[in-house]
Amino acid sequence: MNKIKTCVVFVVFLGLIGCLSCSQTIITKDTFVYPAEFEEHESIWLAWPTYQYEPGYSNEDVVLKIIESLAPYVSVDLMVRDEAEMEKVQNIFAAKNIPHDHVRFRLIPREDIWIRDMGPIFLKNGRGEIKIADFGFNSWGYDSQTSEYTMQAERVDRLVARALKFPVIRSHMITEGGNREFNGKGTMMATETVEMQRNPDWTKAKLEREYKRIFNVKKVIWLKEGVAEDDFTFKGVLPGKIFVRGTGGHIDEYARFVSPNTILLAEVTPEERDADPIARITYERMERNYTILKTATDQDGLPFEIIRVPYTKAIYETLDDSDHIQFLKNMKFEDGTVIADDESITMILATSYLNFIVTNGVVLIPAYGKEGRSEEFRQKDEDFKQIIEKVFPNRDIIQINPEAVNVGGGGMHCISQQMPATYSE
Helix, strand or coil: CCHHHHHHCCCCCCCCCCEECCCCEECCCCCCECCCCCCCEEEEEEECCCCCCCCCCCHHHHHHHHHHHHCCCCEEEEEECCHHHHHHHHHHHHHCCCCCCCEEEEECCCCCCCHHHHCCEEEECCCCCEEEEEEECCHHHCCCCCCHHHHHHHCHHHHHHHHHCCCEEEEEEECCHHHCEECCCCEEEEEHHHHHHHCCCCCHHHHHHHHHHHHCCCEEEEECCCCHHHCCHHHCCECCCEECCCCCCCHHHCEEEEECCEEEEEECCHHHHHHCHHHHHHHHHHHHHHHHHHHCECCCCCECEEEEEECCCCCEEEECCCHHHHHHHCCCCCCCCCCCCCCCEEEECCCCCCCCEEECCEEEEECCCCCCCCHHHHHHHHHHHHHHHHHCCCCEEEEECCHHHHCCCCCCHHHCEEEECCCCC
16 A cells, blocks of 8 residues: 555554354354444544645545545544644535534544554454454554554554553454454455465464454455555566555455355456456456355355456556655565666556445445546446445445545555444343
């Protein structure tokens, strides 16, 4: 993501399932679990942007559209760094007539918006209590755990826990929320290459034991690799000397649970594969993941329904004289790539239909069709919307263009985090 840029350029500021029967998850009064995202929410957490990734892309506008779209459905907890930033945002709401009665401001010092990855991970139990899971963080594999930026980002979840007076469960495992998917009944999915890169001294067996300790899951499904657009920058260029900003393969870019037994999986068509060498890379990875999922079973040994969804048409951005390209010119690429001093670069955006937000009564989905683009963009938008309408028939569907966030290496799901509604048995 321009999770790379933030690690280097913006290095500022300090600082479910317990008992399982053979047929279903039993949530006891004392067992803390990570609910599926399609369950009921207390609120959606967001963070106010502190900068733009590239000129002409306003991630503020994306956040405002999300807040406006959620108004009829769910509360929003919005992180701001201080009282001055809160006043600034309130003035923007007023000037742009953005509904905000549903917004609660949270004073949480931080420099980034990717709270899915470094923000609070809310667990709940049957007593109506919440805990926050606190994992290690190393800036998506781009930085050390002891850099100023990383330490500032890593403590955001504990600051939230302190503000809300929630207890914390700690883990030394390095992992991000964007690389974990849960069906709410005892099964989770993760991308193997991501988790192993973050924890090179851990085995998969050790990682699974830690997942089970923190989330009380019974089963972990390991998918191999993510989409090409989400590869690591330091690995080198894609075919055509195309650069990426990525996490190394987060699962929320290509595979999502939409019910306990239904998974959406990105699909590159044979025609797209044959027309584009970058699409070919993603095609091969997704077909391998599809093979894994076809033979996978849930916590009770039952198969999943797998629904293939459109792969977004590639969007490129040319960079020349920016902070990010200066950083790239100083990077040591594993494939030997060198950027000349006077050279511009072409970057592929981390677009994905599967990077959506689902909450009470509504699903916010990406859409990329707009004036000046081919009809193929609009048609893909419509095709994906129809799939979402079928899998979430009782929710409204709202399309949002998230390109300003995509240019930073992620999407709407990456900049949000749900807090579950609690209940008592």
